Amino acid sequence: GAVVSQHPSWVICKSGTSVKIECRSLDFQATTMFWYRQFPKQSLMLMATSNEGSKATYEQGVEKDKFLINHASLTLSTLTVTSAHPEDSSFYICSAYGVSGRIVTDTQYFGPGTRLTVL
Amino acid sequence: QKEVEQNSGPLSVPEGAIASLNCTYSDRGSQSFFWYRQYSGKSPELIMSIYSNGDKEDGRFTAQLNKASQYVSLLIRDSQPSDSATYLCAVRGSNDYKLSFGAGTTVTVRA
Numbered sequence: 001g002a003v004v005s006q007h008p009s010w011v012i013c014k015s016g017t018s019v020k021i022e023c024r025s026l027d028f029q030a031t032t033m034f035w036y037r038q039f040p041k042q043s044l045m046l047m048a049t050s051n052e053g054s055k056a057t058y059e060q061g062v063e064k065d066k067f068l069i070n071h072a073s074l075t076l077s078t079l080t081v082t083s084a085h086p087e088d089s090s091f092y093i094c095s096a097y098g099v100s101g102r103i104v105t106d107t108q109y110f111g112p113g114t115r116l117t118v119l
Numbered sequence: 120q121k122e123v124e125q126n127s128g129p130l131s132v133p134e135g136a137i138a139s140l141n142c143t144y145s146d147r148g149s150q151s152f153f154w155y156r157q158y159s160g161k162s163p164e165l166i167m168s169i170y171s172n173g174d175k176e177d178g179r180f181t182a183q184l185n186k187a188s189q190y191v192s193l194l195i196r197d198s199q200p201s202d203s204a205t206y207l208c209a210v211r212g213s214n215d216y217k218l219s220f221g222a223g224t225t226v227t228v229r230a
Binding site: 032034042043044045046049093097106107108109110111112113115 | 151153155160161162163164165168170207209211216217218219220221222223
């Protein structure tokens with residue numbers, strides 16, 4: 001399977017600061033990555049689709065100016081939570097479709113997640 | 120997004136028993152179906168994928184798909200304490216790359 005990494009694995013920040021989370025595909029190139037958010041005892045909610053070299057596509061209700069996504073290379077997407085507030089505290093997970101040879105597979109592989117706590 | 124529903128659980132089974140998880144979806148055009156396992160505090164990991172009607176077996180796991188009934192299930196045979204986790208049903212539609220997830224069913228296997 002494909003390997004997706006995230007950094008940092010956890011972060012604590014003060015209210016009003018910005019936090020950047022990195023998502024990397026380690027052994028394959030990912031033109032498309034996805035960012036999810038998961039609150040305790042809830043399922044994954046897709047926030048946005050990150051497209052290499054173009055603007056991200058945000059899901060309804062997700063503020064694009066608050067959650068900045070940059071996908072500048074085929075192996076790296078970043079999510080920046082700007083002016084974070086306690087209600088942004090959550091588990092943020094990225095994913096990418098695996099690649100077999102030159103073929104993009106139908107399986108999404110998830111990074112290990114980043115737990116954000118905003119004080 | 121497409122709606123995906125799972126039996127709410129929690130589901131508690133004794134060690135060695137069969138755990139049965141159910142999932143229904145609303146989009147008839149859905150083509151790909153997945154079961155992910157998520158341990159507490161961790162991200163989801165893929166257990167099974169299924170695309171055609173019928174059964175698909177992989178070790179102690181069996182996925183079943185019935186597109187006419189818009190139903191997909193997961194059976195865990197010979198349940199082990201290490202199977203205790205939340206199981207997420209995910210569905211991908213025919214026209215995009217997005218996955219829609221159910222709320223998850225938490226399974227506890229009692230030793």
